[in-house]
Amino acid sequence: MDDAALARHLSGTRVLLCYGLLGEVIAGLAPVGMDYMGGQLAWLTGLGVAVQVVKLPTAAPVGVNAGRIAAAILSDPRPALLVGHSKGGLEALAALLVPGMAARCHGFIALQSPFFGSPVADLLLARRPVLMAVHHLARLSRLGTGRGLRDLTTPARQGWMRAHAPQVAALTAGLPVVTLATELRAEGHDWRDGLYRPLARWMQGQGAGPNDGLVPVASALLPGARQAVLPGCHRALVARGPGRDPVGVLRMALGLILAPA
Template sequence: MGLLFLVLNFAWASDLSPVYFSKFKESSFSAAEIKELKKFKVLLVPGVLAESFDSQSGNQIKVGFIFEDAFHEQKVLLTKEKIDFSFVAIDTESPVEVNALTIISEIEKSQKPVLIYSHSKGGLDTLEALRLRPELVSKVHGWVSVQSPFWGSEVASLMYDNDFLRQTGKSLFEWMGGSAKGMEALTIKERSRYMDSADVRSVIKSLDKKLLNYASYKPNAFGVDTPLEIFRNITQDLTGNNDGVVSLKSAMMKEHGLNVNYVVEKNVDHLMTMTKYRPDKLDFLQKYRAKYDQQRNTMTLLKMIL
């Protein structure tokens, strides 16, 4: 009976990739879509290390000499269209239960229902917020999780299982203002335990079609084709297709018998949805860099959860 339940649940999740690619061809929001969007507040929830890509943050590690600010393109898009939004100011290296409180506050203080666009660990923080306060699901009109490691990261697990790498990782998280628990929360063991809990599954079920999982992968190619080359290749050997940080299996709930629709996009790594490489710094990646349109990605996903 358990196996039958799993199979049936798996079948209910729909691959909306064709819809995504069709809408991706549209160059702008329609007037009707803008009118609809203005009924909601968009919450942008960042993931691990996002503060390192923010020139205004107090993070100890800054990579602005190579990358543009995180979510810059999303902010430009929403500002241009005069759509109400908030960039949720969380300490991205902190544990999910800490960041969840900030997300709860953002949802509560919004005068409108919210549309949530979460990246990477921001999806885990968002899920914890709704687990802690399941009544807030009624205020969430739609949520797209972008490249979120719901079932953990193979690289994080490898680091955590090695004494030297674990201590190094913990020190790094703490140095950036987070905690060792923030790193542990990304391991496969910890995430599997969390995702299998009854209250988490109940919240996911209550979200129903409000939730859309977006996952991507970057196949290996000759030479360095992504700044995440090493991590992508390690994860590829361990579990198959991934975006350099998160495997498809971890990002898509349908892989674990949950009725959540999904989109899969090829040739998109974990950084391409939230930042851009500065053209004068990484010349060898220019051809790769020019292939992706962050604003159109965000616009398309927002259209799909309206």
């Protein structure tokens, strides 16, 4: 679907962007060359689409931020389309399970979200000094309490998914949902992929399978959703760089959302 067609289909719909952990910090570094969903935000704005970033303290618990996303959905009578990256996708999913929220939305796109948890979160949580440092840094930076890290662990996420399996199945049956995962491969073009390779190898050794350096592919694909696996590290779908096309990725995902089932 080309840009003009997308703009027509999205007329009257608000696109709500939900950042992942520390996303607001990375986005704030745009003046020094960092990019985090900035190209996607600018592209949607240029199409004339009503788009906004939901203000989230991204280190806060998933349930707390889900309430903020639900409030953003209710703040305007126009239907919403949610786009969440990483932890933001978990919070968007939880918001959509609030009674009445899915009916106010036209779709949900999750980019690299650890629906079934991240072994990296397990590793960090097992090291109390690291956990305390994250907790205090989050509080000082007003990003939340840091307790949101616990919500990313595999026990927490798998428990949540089991408890909400019927609701998630009903959601994906009634609302267009697209989940995109990434796999860090040897032929990566961006030097930043190399920063994730040690973790990617460690996760492979732990039996997590193909992954993007933070999230296993299997964890990022929501049952019942339209799915795709793309190459790259954990920021490959939201940050510009060599071999990356975050706008193209979002264009493709929106096309899947808007296409007939």
